[in-house]
Amino acid sequence: MEINKNFQGLELKAKSNKLKDGTFIIEGTLQGSVEVECIKCLKTFKKEVNENVKFKVVKPPYKGFDEEYDIIEMEKFDPVELLKSEVELIKNDYNVCDECKQKEFNKEF
Ligand SMILES: [Zn+2]
16 A cells, blocks of 8 residues: 655655555655754754654564664554554654754864
8 A cells, every 4th residue: 555645744655565464564765844943042943754664563562672663653554654653753752943953063172
């Protein structure tokens, strides 16, 4: 199945494969820009996202471990929910705006 979903400026383009046990294998790209808050000055800015993703969507509870795939526990696979949680992850990331990065840089040298 082809996935082509957009949520808050972030686009997931991927292929999904359903395995016999109900697990979904998702491989593709996350692209776009997400509005995030700088942890230093609290200004919002757009963060560019461009990454390859590999997810394994499993039914909870999941006790395994996977080196190749990011495990997503989901009762029922929903690409939009997956995308939403990725947007949340990016927003909760250690985000520093360019201005603050520049300040840090100047402090160090
Ligand atoms: Zn800042």
